[in-house]
Amino acid sequence: MSITFDLIRGHTDAIILSYLFEGDSYSYQINKDILNATDGQFELKEATLYTAFRRLEQGGMITSYWGNENVGARRRYYRITEDGREAYASYKREWEYSKKILDKLIK
Amino acid sequence: MSITFDLIRGHTDAIILSYLFEGDSYSYQINKDILNATDGQFELKEATLYTAFRRLEQGGMITSYWGNENVGARRRYYRITEDGREAYASYKREWEYSKKILDKLIK
DNA sequence: TTCCAATACTTCGGATGTCGAGGTATTGTG
DNA sequence: CACAATACCTCGACATCCGAAGTATTGGAA
Numbered sequence A, B: 001m002s003i004t005f006d007l008i009r010g011h012t013d014a015i016i017l018s019y020l021f022e023g024d025s026y027s028y029q030i031n032k033d034i035l036n037a038t039d040g041q042f043e044l045k046e047a048t049l050y051t052a053f054r055r056l057e058q059g060g061m062i063t064s065y066w067g068n069e070n071v072g073a074r075r076r077y078y079r080i081t082e083d084g085r086e087a088y089a090s091y092k093r094e095w096e097y098s099k100k101i102l103d104k105l106i107k
Numbered sequence C: 001t002t003c004c005a006a007t008a009c010t011t012c013g014g015a016t017g018t019c020g021a022g023g024t025a026t027t028g029t030g
Numbered sequence D: 001c002a003c004a005a006t007a008c009c010t011c012g013a014c015a016t017c018c019g020a021a022g023t024a025t026t027g028g029a030a
Helices: A013-022 A027-037 A047-059 A081-104 B012-020 B027-037 B046-058 B083-107
Strands: A063-067 A077-082 B060-064 B077-079
Touching: A013 A047, A013 A081, A013 B046, A013 B077, A013 B083, A027 A047, A027 B012, A027 B083, A047 A063, A047 A077, A077 A081, A081 B012, A081 B027, A081 B083, B012 B027, B012 B046, B012 B060, B012 B077, B012 B083, B027 B046, B046 B060, B046 B077, B077 B083
Parallel strands: none
Antiparallel strands: A063 A077, B060 B077
């Protein structure tokens, strides 16, 4: 089954924050982690991720810094802030809540 | 808690079809049914509903007809088609599926 | 050694869905 | 007679998502 991506819309930030909650990471890595976690059935497109990173950084949810890899391509790492942790907790609650509502409505 | 409506995005059609599955209805009624089902915590805005009805009708998921009320304002009723029933079953599966995915990703 | 796949980042513009604001018409009630 | 409630509808703004395209680096295959 190929998922209609609009179903995930609005949850992008929550998904990203969920990964950053466990440690700094970078776009490509997060993308691969999502693919692994869902057995290759779901991924956030690169453009979507970058839009989200910009949005989250502007909102003070994350900060970013360049890694000093001396091998391979440079990486921009993202780190969750305290505000980001709070936002994540809130997103999580909202997900649980909207799940309940949709379970009521799609029966 | 006030729900971020973007979380519901993409599920509007499924919600509407879910109601029409149980019998013909009209916009205002469906709106009220949703409000009741969620204890007033969630509603689809009128403009959203009309956009969705147009979309569903153009897609052959529903048909519409004018009720012949001799009392009160005229009502446009919507009826689900066979294609609509199939689409609904599919939407329902997709919802179950995306629920699993999001539960994996928002942890 | 040359080419290509993979890693990694980024921008742009189009498509889509949602909804606030505004509008029309009818009926029943104070 | 005004007004709330029912019921319909349109427009335009806005946010998000993502396809497409582009840059740069490294390592391995041919």
